[in-house]
Amino acid sequence: MKKFLLFLAGLTALIILLANLGPMVLLGLGIWLLYVIFKQFMKSESTAGKIGWVILGLIVLSFTISNMFALIGVAAAIALYLIYKSWKKADHNSIVDEMKYDDPFTNFERQWAEINKS
Template sequence: MKKFLLFVGGLAALLILLANLGPIVLLALSVWLLYIIFKKFIRSDSTLGKIGWVILGLIVFGIAFSNIYAIIGVAAAFALYYIYKSWKKDDHYPVVGVMKDDDPFTNFEREWAELNK
C-alpha cells in the first residue's frame, strides 16, 4: 500500500512539475537577468544610465514577480526527489522484532540488522 501511495504522489508531483516547467524557466531567466542588470547598474557612472538600468530592472522584476507561482513547481520537484528517495529505501529487515533472548546467534542477527539500517 505504501508503494502505491508513493507512486500516486510521485505521479501528481510529476504532473505539477511539468505544468509549471515554463514558468520555472521564465523565473530562472528573469532572476538571472536581474542579476546582470544589478551588476550593470553598479558599474554605470552616469545618472541617466543608472535610471535606465533601474527602469529595465523594474520591468524584469515585473516579469519575475508574475512567475512567482513557479515555486509550486520547484516544491513539486523536491517532493518528487523525496518520493524517489523513499521508494528506493528498503523497509524489509531480516529480523523484525527485538527478542529478549540470551541466545548469542539471535543477538548477533539483531545487531547485524541494526547496523545495516
C-alpha cells in the same frame, strides 16, 4: 499499499512539475536578468545610465514577479525528490530479521536476501 501511495504522490508531483516547467524556466531567467542588470547598474557611472538600468530592472522585475507561482513547481520537484528517496529505502523483510536462531532454512533466506540486495 505504501508503494502504491508513493507512486500516486510521485505521479501527481511529476504532473505539477511538468505543468510549471515553463514558468520555472522564465522565473530563473528573470532572476538571472535581474542579477545582470544589478551588476550593470553598479558599473554605470552616469546618472542617465543608472536611471535606464533601474527602469529596465523594474520591467524585468514585473515579469519575474508574474512567474512567482512557479514556486509550486519547485515545491513539486522537492516533493518528487523526497518520494524518490523514500521509494529507494531498503525494505526490511520482517520474517528474515526476526528469526535469529541457526535454522538452516532461515540462514538460507537471510543469505538469499543479502544476495538480492546487492
